[in-house]
Amino acid sequence: MxxxxxxxxxxxxxxxxxxxxxxxxxxxxxxxxxxxxxxxxxxxxxTPQHMKDALFEAANEGHNGYSPSEGYLELRTGIVEREQKRNNVTYTPDGLCITTGVTESLQILLNASLDPGDELLIPGPTYPQYTLITRFNNAEPVAYRCIEEEGWQPDVEDIRKKISKRTKGIVLINPNNPTGALYSKNVIKNIIDLAGEYKLPVISDEIYDDLTFDGKQYATAALAKDVPVITFNGFSKVYLVPGWRVGYTLFYHSGELDEIQDAFMRIARSRLCASSVCQRACIAALKGPQNxxxxxxxxxxxxxxxxxxxxxxxxxxxxxxxxxxxxxxxxxxxxxxxxxxxxxxxxxxxxxxxxxxxxxxxxxxxxxxxxxxxxxxxxxxxxxxxxxxxxxxxxxxxxxxx
Ligand SMILES: Cc1ncc(COP(=O)(O)O)c(C=O)c1O
Incomplete structure (x- = not known):
């Protein structure tokens, strides 16, 4: 065998x-x-009809080759505009990379930032990929408590207790899979303050950002001020195309994440690119009706x-x-x-x-x-x-x- x-x-x-x-x-x-x-x-x-049409058109117009590794500029520009409009956060198209879904974003990021023995603070419960990929890098996922009685909000004091010399970052998933929790502005701010105190980046998975029922979702980067934030987002859920496999990673920082962003982009180049036709159709998704x-x-x-x-x-x-x-x-x-x-x-x-x-x-x-x-x-x-x-x-x- x-x-x-x-x-x-x-x-x-x-x-x-x-x-x-x-x-x-x-x-x-x-x-x-x-x-x-x-x-x-x-x-x-x-999936909205205009997105399906755009996918057909993209193939017929000849977008069937590889795209740049970081993704098409038009799509990255569309995402920059969405971030400005929705969250009032300013990025440049170089501050983000298109990936084959958030799954690949988190795989590349954790591969780019974890060494054996490092620790990553992950919400308990969490989307399982965070635990898996951390372990795959021989690093340690450390689950912090989310409080069921408070609608599964993260327990900020538990996060504080679990920060060690080996901690490389704090992961937030907001809204959360599997609990459906929508994090309060206060909780996000407290986590940002804590990350700032310990000079840790926050890794914020916001793939469900526009799927909320009563409250509003606050983007972590919008509240972060000088704390570095790596945001994951994508089209799978909000645009109803999980099979298209298009996501992205946004880097919010003033230099602190240069090395990690560089490592991320080197890994991104080694895996060529995300689907070119699907990226073209996602440009249409951002430009078209959102109803x-x-x-x-x-x-x-x-x-x-x-x-x-x-x-x-x-x-x-x-x-x-x-x-x-x-x-x-x-x-x-x-x-x-x-x-x-x-x-x-x-x-x-x-x-x-x-x-x-x-x-x-x-x-x-x-x-x-x-x-x-x-x-x-x-x-x-x-x-x-x-x-x-x-x-x-x-x-x-x-x-x-x-
Ligand atoms: C929190 C979270 N992140 C990422 C993903 C995967 O997203 P993608 O389809 O973009 O790979 C999921 C899918 O269920 C999820 O729940």
Whole structure:
């Protein structure tokens, strides 16, 4: 047997791992209600028509070769304008790089900035890629607590306690996957102050920035003043094109990030470029009508309200209210009864008995995510209703036989 690398052995991705047992059920002809994957296009959300047209045009106009490694200037200029208009933050087109999605942005950034033994402060719970790529670099992801009782806001004092000599940065995900938390201006400011005190950069993942239901999303760089911020953003979620794989990294600083930005760009050149046709279509996305965003938020707000109410009615389950992105992260109160070994066993039991697929919370953080699960609030109300009815029947049966 030819051996796989040692560092590949720790790689697993909870969100997609749970799909395998679901596929087995479906192969047997058993339909499964999927509440597991953060892809709006799998539900009743469609890419705006003018973006699809622009994609066709880009191919017909001959944009089928490689683009510059940092991305097309027109797209970078469009992003600079969006940052100015939305966040009042000034960048130049050289201050950003287009990537194959935020996933690649974070891979390149962490590869460019982490040495073995370094530590990265990551929200607990988090989007799992941050943990994976930190470990892949033989560095240590350090989860800081987010406070469930406060709608999963980061615990700034916990971050302070966990800063060490080896800390290389503080990651924020706002709005958050998997909790749906929208961070308050105050919390962001406090984290920036802390980062400034310890001379750390803030890494801010804002891929869900315009998907909010009650409040407004504050861009970290807009509040950062003299603290360096690396922002990740992209088109997957807000523009409903996760399969196009277009994201970007913005560098906000006055010289402190020169070396990291240079390393980032060297790695970016070594991987050639992001998809050229999709980049062309994203130029059109920024220039064209934006009214789909409010329509998406209206639908999501209704689905959020329904999910929040319905889940809290179920015995053995409780949940905080999400205010952004498209996730809800309920607590399995009934775990205390010892009905399941862990949250993954709960998720698999729910899948096999009720045919509802969600993702186990420990896949997002073994400390602060355990005994929870993540569900998407993307399906139509009838599907959500059906799924939560099945969850309720499942819980009632389990709690009765216990
Ligand atoms: C917080 C967060 N960052 C990044 C990504 C991945 O984004 P992309 O499609 O741009 O790679 C996701 C996808 O779910 C996410 O939730």
């Amino acid at each position: 030819i051996k796989a690398s040692r560092r590949s052995q720790g790689v697993s991705y909870a969100i997609r791992d749970v799909v395998l047992p679901a596929k087995k059920l479906e192969k047997k002809g058993i339909p499964v209600l999927h509440l597991n994957i953060g892809d709006p296009n799998k539900y009743d959300f469609d 789909h965003i409010e329509m998406v938020n209206q639908k999501l707000r209704k689905r959020r309200d329904f999910s929040y109410k319905r889940l809290n009615e179920i015995e053995g389950i409780s949940t905080a209210k999400p205010d952004g992105a498209f996730y809800i992260f309920p607590k399995i109160e009934a775990m205390e009864n010892g009905l399941w070994k862990d949250d993954k066993e709960f998720v698999l039991d729910l899948l096999h008995e009720a045919h509802v697929l969600v993702v186990h919370g420990s896949g997002f953080c073994s400390t602060y995510g355990k005994n929870h699960f993540r569900a998407v609030i993307l399906p139509q109300l009838e599907t959500l209703e059906k799924a939560f009815d099945k969850l309720e029947q499942f819980m009632n049966k389990k709690l009765k036989t216990n």
